[in-house]
Amino acid sequence: MVRREKAERLADEELMPLIGAKDPEAFEVFYDRHGGAAYSLAYRIVGERPGAEDVVQEAFISIWRSGARFDRARGSVRGWTLSIVRNRAIDALRSRAGKAPKLTFDDEAILEQRPAEELTEEEAMRHETQGELRGAVGSLPHDQAKVIELAYFGGFSHSEIAAMLGVPLGTVKGRMRLGLEKIRGELAEGLA
Amino acid sequence: MSEHNGHERWSEELAAYLLGALDPAEAAAFEQHAEGCERCRAEARWLAPAMQALPESVERAEPAPELRQRLMAEVLADVAGVEEGDTEERRGWRQRLTGAWSRLGDGPLGLRPLAGVAALALVVAAVAGYLVGSDGAAEPSQQGGAQETIVAGEAPGVVAEMVSEGEGGSLHLSNVEQLPPGKVLEAWVQRDGEVAPAPPLFEPDDRGQATTTFADIDGVEAVMVTVEPAGGSEAPTSEPILTMAMPE
Numbered sequence: 001m002v003r004r005e006k007a008e009r010l011a012d013e014e015l016m017p018l019i020g021a022k023d024p025e026a027f028e029v030f031y032d033r034h035g036g037a038a039y040s041l042a043y044r045i046v047g048e049r050p051g052a053e054d055v056v057q058e059a060f061i062s063i064w065r066s067g068a069r070f071d072r073a074r075g076s077v078r079g080w081t082l083s084i085v086r087n088r089a090i091d092a093l094r095s096r097a098g099k100a101p102k103l104t105f106d107d108e109a110i111l112e113q114r115p116a117e118e119l120t121e122e123e124a125m126r127h128e129t130q131g132e133l134r135g136a137v138g139s140l141p142h143d144q145a146k147v148i149e150l151a152y153f154g155g156f157s158h159s160e161i162a163a164m165l166g167v168p169l170g171t172v173k174g175r176m177r178l179g180l181e182k183i184r185g186e187l188a189e190g191l192a
Numbered sequence: 193m194s195e196h197n198g199h200e201r202w203s204e205e206l207a208a209y210l211l212g213a214l215d216p217a218e219a220a221a222f223e224q225h226a227e228g229c230e231r232c233r234a235e236a237r238w239l240a241p242a243m244q245a246l247p248e249s250v251e252r253a254e255p256a257p258e259l260r261q262r263l264m265a266e267v268l269a270d271v272a273g274v275e276e277g278d279t280e281e282r283r284g285w286r287q288r289l290t291g292a293w294s295r296l297g298d299g300p301l302g303l304r305p306l307a308g309v310a311a312l313a314l315v316v317a318a319v320a321g322y323l324v325g326s327d328g329a330a331e332p333s334q335q336g337g338a339q340e341t342i343v344a345g346e347a348p349g350v351v352a353e354m355v356s357e358g359e360g361g362s363l364h365l366s367n368v369e370q371l372p373p374g375k376v377l378e379a380w381v382q383r384d385g386e387v388a389p390a391p392p393l394f395e396p397d398d399r400g401q402a403t404t405t406f407a408d409i410d411g412v413e414a415v416m417v418t419v420e421p422a423g424g425s426e427a428p429t430s431e432p433i434l435t436m437a438m439p440e
Contacts, residue, residue, distance in 0.1 A: 001221050031263060039255035041247045053259045057266075062351075083245040090212070109353055136242075139247040151213035152246050158213040176207035183242035 001075035012077035016070040019063070027064055034078055035060070040084045045089035045153050047097075053069050055092050059085045090155035099118065142177030199231050199345075206235055210243050212217075295334050327390055346362045353413065361409040365434065368396040371419060379404050382414040390415075393424045 007015065007029040038059060063070075063081065070080060073147035119183035140148070150156045151163065158176070161171045202225045208214050209222045226232040351366045363379065371377070379390040394401040406412070417434040418425075 009278045024264065024270055024271055027267055028264060031260060035255060035260065035263075036252065037248065039259070040250050043253045046252040047254070050252075053255060056255065056259060057263055060263055061266055064270070079244055086247060087212075133245045134249040137243055147245070148211060151208070152213040154392060156213065157215055159214065159215070160210045170204070173204050173208055176211055176213065177204070180207045180210065180239050180242045183245055184239055187241050 003065060015057050015072075020070070022064075027060075030077075031060055034081050037078070037154075038081060041082055042089045043154075045086065046093055051092060051096070052089070055085060055089045056081045059088050062088075086152070093155055100158045126160050133187075139186055141180055144175045144182065148179045151176065198225070198301065199229055201370060202226070205234060206232060207239070210236065210239060211347065213320060218301045234350060250433055271339075350434055352436055354436065354438070356409070357405070359410060360407045362403055362405045363415060363436075365402045365417070366397070366400060368400045368402050368433070370398075370400070371395060374422050375419050376424065377402055377404070377417055377420050377426070377433075378420040379406070380416040381406065381409070382416070383411050384413075387416070387428075389424065389426065391424070393420070393422075409438070 004025050007018070007026045010018075010029075012030070015026045015030050019030060019081040024032065028104070035056065037058050039052055042058055042059075043049065044138065046052050046055060059081070070077065125151075137145070137148075146165070147158075150161045152156070156164070158172045159169060162172045165172070200224060205218070205222050209219055214222060226236070226357045238288075246328060258328045280326060355362050355364065366375075376395055378392040378393055380387050382388075390404070390406055392404065394402050394404040404414070404417075406415075415427070415436045415438065416432040417429045418428040418432050420429060
């Protein structure tokens with residue numbers, strides 16, 4: 001077991017093998033770093049505190065018990081963690097609504113989604129302030145923001161969104177694409 | 193092959209895929225295409241930072257300190273479970289469980305365990321509502337509630353959680369493999385070393401999640417789940433996919 005002071009000096013990617021070896025000090029540091037962002041995301045999705053706490057607890061315990069599975073070549077620990085939290089929150093949201101979970105919320109699959117080439121830009125993005133990130137997302141035109149909101153934070157499929165908004169499926173897909181491209185463009189300007 | 197494999201059509205799906213808005217079959221088809229399409233993969237890499245910005249852009253909310261306490265209690269209970277795996281108490285549990293199943297095992301084992309789902313023994317791992325002291329011993333918490341996790345655990349293949357509901361409880365399983373046709377899950381409870389079926393029979397949904405309820409869990413020493421023929425069995429006919437010791 002590492003001492004807390006030492007664990008605090010380690011990078012996330014260095015903490016994960018320790019967590020995989022069941023080091024509670026390493027896990028505590030990991031939670032202190034990302035628990036706030038994880039809870040914020042869960043709360044944003046499920047909309048109530050007890051439910052958000054359940055999601056975070058489940059997600060972090062899942063990570064504690066599968067920490068050794070993290071593969072640093074496939075992305076950052078924070079991105080991986082927030083993906084797990086998001087998927088579990090959507091799962092909880094859909095379960096509460098009496099709907100079968102739509103997606104394959106497999107924590108392992110999250111690792112597969114993110115190629116190593118993302119790392120450089122992602123690491124750079126972590127230095128963006130939260131305000132800048134919120135600004136990039138908040139700058140979207142309403143129709144683009146709406147479809148991204150419904151998909152990412154609401155867990156709705158593109159066909160569900162098309163039905164809800166009364167627009168063609170192709171329009172939903174187009175707005176999603178334009179929205180992500182615009183956020184990406186804002187971030188690119190911030191990184192320049 | 194990227195230019196001549198329908199990239200333009202698949203490219204329209206990329207944002208929906210990244211946002212998790214494709215149905216599972218559509219997502220699988222997209223992934224299959226993207227494996228052989230460098231343009232799709234390059235576009236995904238370019239858009240990835242935008243996806244990373246979404247969770248980071250939400251309004252910050254502070255979790256209650258109790259969440260951290262519960263989390264660390266669960267983690268420390270896990271560690272204590274590993275380090276004290278051969279304590280007298282745990283040996284006692286193991287003997288009781290082994291004894292129960294060896295008695296049950298006298299009958300024919302008509303069904304092999306599900307492929308890939310190893311027989312699983314869950315130690316008393318997580319006790320929300322219990323506080324773990326510095327010596328790792330669990331003590332009853334003063335933060336009682338109507339519904340609390342009594343015990344939870346995870347091992348390769350299956351995750352399980354028992355939640356109290358009045359005098360009874362509900363057992364939530366996830367990552368359960370799909371059952372062969374004509375098979376169901378049956379739960380069993382052990383009291384005073386005796387094992388009895390605990391209806392109702394249940395099945396995993398298409399995401400591998402399964403839930404069953406227990407009308408009364410008072411005095412239950414252990415809960416087990418086996419795969420049985422449709423209609424259930426009076427005694428287990430297969431090795432358990434789950435054996436969970438309940439806290440005393």
